Each structure stands twice: as C-alpha cells, then as structure tokens.
Amino acid sequence: KGQTYPRIRDYGNWHEIQFGSKKGYIHKLSTVPAIKFGQKKVGQSKTNIGTFVALKNAVIYDNSGKKLVPFATISKNIEYPIEVPYGNWVKIHIANRVGYVHKSDVKVSLKKQAKPGNLVNPNQVYTYEEMVRDISELEKAYPNLISKRIIGQSVDGRNIYAVKLGKGKTEIMINGSHHAREYITTNLLMEMIDVYAYAYSKNLRVDGYPVRSILNNASIWFVPMVNPDGVTLVQKGHRSAKNPAYVLKLNGGSTNFAAWKANIRGVDLNRQYPADWYRIAGNTGRPSPQNYKGPRPLNEPEAKAMVNFTLSRNFKTAVSYHSSGEIIYWHFNTPKQHEVRDRKIASMIASKTGYRLVPPSNNPSGGGFTDWFISTQKKPAFTPEVAPYVGNRPVPISYFPSIWKKNQAIGIMLADEAYKNRNTR
Incomplete structure (x- = not known):
C-alpha cells in the first residue's frame, strides 16, 4: 500500500505490469492514478543468471534512497528470475523497478554458465x-x-x-x-x-x-x-533538457533527436579541443545538432x-x-x-x-x-x-x-x- 508503480498498458479494468518474464495484472479498483512516478522506471532485466524460490513470503526492497523501503512481496514457493547476487542480497527486476531480496528468504539456483561480469547489462539503450x-x-x-x-x-x-x-x-x-x-x-x-x-x-x-x-x-x-x-536528449527527447524550447529550435522544431551529436548547447564537443582549432573544416558557425566547434576552444x-x-x-x-x-x-x-x-x-x-x-x-x-x-x-x-x-x-x-x-x-x-x-x- 502507498507504493507507486509504472504500468505497461491499460487492460480494461486492469493495469498490466511486468513481473520477471511474465505479465502481472492489478485491478483498477485497488489503485489510484499517480500524478508523478517517484522512482525511475527501469524496465525488464535482460541478464537473468538464475532463479530463486521464496522460502516464505519474501519482502522486496528499494535501496535507491538513504534507507531500504519495502515495495513488493513474492509469495512462498514462487520461483523468480535473478539478475545478480549482491552480498547478502539478490538483485531482481520487479514491476519495472530494481529490487533486492535477502538471501535468507530464498533458495538461489544459478545457471551453470553464468557469464562473467553480471552487474552491467550492455544489451539495452543505456541511459x-x-x-x-x-x-x-x-x-x-x-x-x-x-x-x-x-x-x-x-x-x-x-x-x-x-x-x-x-x-x-x-x-x-x-x-x-x-x-x-x-x-x-x-x-x-x-x-x-x-x-x-x-x-x-x-x-x-x-x-x-x-x-x-x-x-x-x-x-x-x-x-x-x-x-x-x-545522450539523454537523443534517448529521451527535448523535455529532458533544462531549456526544451532551445534544443527544439536548434533541431528545426523536430522532436526526433536521433541525429544529434552536440552537447545541449549545440556545440560539438569533439571539435572543442585546442588542436588546430582555428583551421577546423565544416564548422556551421552557429549552435547546431552537429559540427559547430563553439565560439572558442x-x-x-x-x-x-x-x-x-x-x-x-x-x-x-x-x-x-x-x-x-x-x-x-x-x-x-x-x-x-x-x-x-x-x-x-x-x-x-x-x-x-x-x-x-x-x-x-x-x-x-x-x-x-x-x-x-x-x-x-x-x-x-x-x-x-x-x-x-x-x-x-x-x-x-x-x-x-x-x-x-x-x-x-x-x-x-x-x-x-x-x-x-x-x-x-
């Protein structure tokens, strides 16, 4: 109660939510709309290295703040995918959020060929x-x-x-x-x-x-x-910038920033270093999505x-x-x-x-x-x-x-x- 979750989509009288490799459904009468989602939506993990079985009703904690906050429970005997062991904890993705469950509450079964280096998932749009x-x-x-x-x-x-x-x-x-x-x-x-x-x-x-x-x-x-x-502008659009109107103007009014190379001020950072700076070719002469070398090195x-x-x-x-x-x-x-x-x-x-x-x-x-x-x-x-x-x-x-x-x-x-x-x- 009181926790906020992102949903995948509306589903009639239900909210559809991601739970591990499965979908979960929550009846709308049990919820109220959230004006703002406090936690960052992280999506589903793609690096599951094994599973655990809950030995009892296992509490899942959010550790993104200064203290652990319980935000979900996995029922006894339910099997769930693991992203990575983490000291006395196991990291999982649940309801589009990152969560941690204590190892004493679960029985862990890792895959025999767990890949080295399990903390980073590079096979995603990495923010x-x-x-x-x-x-x-x-x-x-x-x-x-x-x-x-x-x-x-x-x-x-x-x-x-x-x-x-x-x-x-x-x-x-x-x-x-x-x-x-x-x-x-x-x-x-x-x-x-x-x-x-x-x-x-x-x-x-x-x-x-x-x-x-x-x-x-x-x-x-x-x-x-x-x-x-x-990077954030390309991935998330103009509303990620402190001055959305400015980047929209530089981008010709388009909300598609896929081609953007510059920093948020429209300066190409790899044309900013003092190495033959005054002879750089192809300079746009003004802030642009790419190729503007800036007013000075x-x-x-x-x-x-x-x-x-x-x-x-x-x-x-x-x-x-x-x-x-x-x-x-x-x-x-x-x-x-x-x-x-x-x-x-x-x-x-x-x-x-x-x-x-x-x-x-x-x-x-x-x-x-x-x-x-x-x-x-x-x-x-x-x-x-x-x-x-x-x-x-x-x-x-x-x-x-x-x-x-x-x-x-x-x-x-x-x-x-x-x-x-x-x-x-």
Missing part, C-alpha cells in the same frame, strides 16, 4: 541514470579495485564521471560518448569495467590476457559518458573537464571511442620519432578489432580529444569507430555483441602495453 547506478554498484562490489571521481559537470548539471579500475601506477584513459548519438560506446566501456573487474576477482584471463597481474601493475581510467546531456564545461582531468594524471595512452565506420584514427601531425611507436599500437588494436587504420593524410582537420592528446602530450592516442557505418543515427543495440567481441580485450591489452613501455613515454 545516464543506468550508468550512475551501475558505477555505484561496481564500486560497492569491488571496493579495493574500483573507485569513481566526478571530474566536472555538464551544461545541464549532470556529473561527468571518471572510473578508475586497477591498482597500478601506470595509467591509461579510455573515454566514450563525446557525441550524443554514439552512446553505444558507453555500453562498451561499462562492460569492460564489469568484465575486467570480475576477471580480476576470479584471476581469469580475457582473450588470453592475465587481468589480475596486468591491473596490479597498471590502472585504466574510464570516462564512459563525456556528453551526458546530449574549451568553451564547453564537458571539454574543459576532460582537459583538466587529463592534465592532472600521467596517462601513457588515450583512447576515445566513437561509433560508426569500423576505422581507427591514430595520427595527428605526429612527429616522425613517434610514428613507428604509434603505428605499432594502432596495428595491435586493428589486429584485434579488424578495423582499418586511417592513413595519416586522411586525418580530420583537428579539434578532437585525441588530436589534442597526441599534439600536446606527445603520447599515443586512438579513435576507434566501433560499428559499420549506419548513417546519422545511433548504432542499433543489436550490434553490441559483435562490437564487444571485437573490442573486449582492447582496454586490458593497452594497459599491458603501457606498463611494459612505461619508461619510454
């Missing part, structure tokens, strides 16, 4: 809110291996997170979602964190790489979503946060993931003495992914994060485009298994390479 929650859960699950830092805030006030994975002093950085419609790169980075952490805890290998020994020597800093406002808080964070560390290598083309940019006015080194690492990435190296003569005109890193830090940086070209829209989530297969080892491979060559750069 900023999902990322924030998963970062918190990963930090709790691996407190001695994972830590987070807020490196800045977006125009609309969303936190920009950096996540450190590893114990070593040699550090590399991997970032994603500079461009709003390219949010599948966040899925990739969050899955890397999840799988590498699990492999570390179990002393497993990823594609032959001994994760524990590598992460004892090196650390990977991930910035999974550089442009949280833009580092005018936008997201790009400024990335530069300040990078300068606060000693990253040996940087990777900025983008989404469309299956190519790798690796060269930007690179001095001759670094070409052989950088091409060798780029070729390592190409051999794992199958992506084509872009010849130096075909480089973009500047302003990108890796352009800036290469030219100012004098160290290797790479921009892999992870999917086949799909046009001006987000890469379909159905592409993710293939993207993951090609890129699963890239982070740990580059951490290993950086440690082995730490004294040469």
Whole structure:
C-alpha cells in the first residue's frame, strides 16, 4: 500500500505490469492514478543468471534512497528470475523497478554458465541514470579495485564521471560518448569495467590476457559518458533538457533527436579541443545538432573537464571511442620519432578489432580529444569507430555483441602495453 508503480498498458479494468518474464495484472479498483512516478522506471532485466524460490513470503526492497523501503512481496514457493547476487542480497527486476531480496528468504539456483561480469547489462539503450547506478554498484562490489571521481559537470548539471579500475601506477584513459548519438560506446566501456573487474576477482584471463597481474601493475581510467546531456536528449527527447524550447529550435522544431551529436548547447564537443582549432573544416558557425566547434576552444564545461582531468594524471595512452565506420584514427601531425611507436599500437588494436587504420593524410582537420592528446602530450592516442557505418543515427543495440567481441580485450591489452613501455613515454 502507498507504493507507486509504472504500468505497461491499460487492460480494461486492469493495469498490466511486468513481473520477471511474465505479465502481472492489478485491478483498477485497488489503485489510484499517480500524478508523478517517484522512482525511475527501469524496465525488464535482460541478464537473468538464475532463479530463486521464496522460502516464505519474501519482502522486496528499494535501496535507491538513504534507507531500504519495502515495495513488493513474492509469495512462498514462487520461483523468480535473478539478475545478480549482491552480498547478502539478490538483485531482481520487479514491476519495472530494481529490487533486492535477502538471501535468507530464498533458495538461489544459478545457471551453470553464468557469464562473467553480471552487474552491467550492455544489451539495452543505456541511459545516464543506468550508468550512475551501475558505477555505484561496481564500486560497492569491488571496493579495493574500483573507485569513481566526478571530474566536472555538464551544461545541464549532470556529473561527468571518471572510473578508475586497477591498482597500478601506470595509467591509461579510455573515454566514450563525446557525441550524443554514439552512446553505444558507453555500453562498451561499462562492460569492460564489469568484465575486467570480475576477471580480476576470479584471476581469469580475457582473450588470453592475465587481468589480475596486468591491473596490479597498471590502472585504466574510464570516462564512459563525456556528453551526458546530449545522450539523454537523443534517448529521451527535448523535455529532458533544462531549456526544451532551445534544443527544439536548434533541431528545426523536430522532436526526433536521433541525429544529434552536440552537447545541449549545440556545440560539438569533439571539435572543442585546442588542436588546430582555428583551421577546423565544416564548422556551421552557429549552435547546431552537429559540427559547430563553439565560439572558442574549451568553451564547453564537458571539454574543459576532460582537459583538466587529463592534465592532472600521467596517462601513457588515450583512447576515445566513437561509433560508426569500423576505422581507427591514430595520427595527428605526429612527429616522425613517434610514428613507428604509434603505428605499432594502432596495428595491435586493428589486429584485434579488424578495423582499418586511417592513413595519416586522411586525418580530420583537428579539434578532437585525441588530436589534442597526441599534439600536446606527445603520447599515443586512438579513435576507434566501433560499428559499420549506419548513417546519422545511433548504432542499433543489436550490434553490441559483435562490437564487444571485437573490442573486449582492447582496454586490458593497452594497459599491458603501457606498463611494459612505461619508461619510454
């Protein structure tokens, strides 16, 4: 009583609600309409790793606030799918919400082939809110291996997170979602964190790489979503912005933001970095869904946060993931003495992914994060485009298994390479 739930649809005298892999129905006479839904609707889990049977009427708790709040009960002897074990608790999805049930109240049966790294579900349209929650859960699950830092805030006030994975002093950085419609790169980075952490805890290998020994020597800093406002705009529309009328105007009045690349002010963040900024080609000259470089370098808080964070560390290598083309940019006015080194690492990435190296003569005109890193830090940086070209829209989530297969080892491979060559750069 008193709890609020999202429904799937109206069903005559009933509300239809998702319960595990089944539908549930609640009679309308037992409810009143909710003016506002306090909890975030999360949808149905797609990563069930087993089931439990309730040993008694098992209470389900919401832990999104400062204290546990009971919001559902699963009756004795009912079997229900599990998303992931969580200390003394089991995480489930129930009534389109995340819930936790105490292990003492249930009998758990895990699938024999539970996949490593069970906290992140990358096979979904992955939101900023999902990322924030998963970062918190990963930090709790691996407190001695994972830590987070807020490196800045977006125009609309969303936190920009950096996540450190590893114990070593040699550090590399991997970032994603500079461009709003390219949010599948966040899925990739969050899955890397999840799988590498699990492999570390179990002393497993990823594609032959001994994760524990590598992460004892090196650390990977991930910035999974550089442009949280833009990603949210593409996924949820103009009402997600603090100034909906402004983004609607920039988008020509259309409520379809699938093609949007910029931040919420209409500035392309990957044209904001001070690397040949004044010679950038194709600039729109005004705020736009894509390609506007802004009034000056580092005018936008997201790009400024990335530069300040990078300068606060000693990253040996940087990777900025983008989404469309299956190519790798690796060269930007690179001095001759670094070409052989950088091409060798780029070729390592190409051999794992199958992506084509872009010849130096075909480089973009500047302003990108890796352009800036290469030219100012004098160290290797790479921009892999992870999917086949799909046009001006987000890469379909159905592409993710293939993207993951090609890129699963890239982070740990580059951490290993950086440690082995730490004294040469």
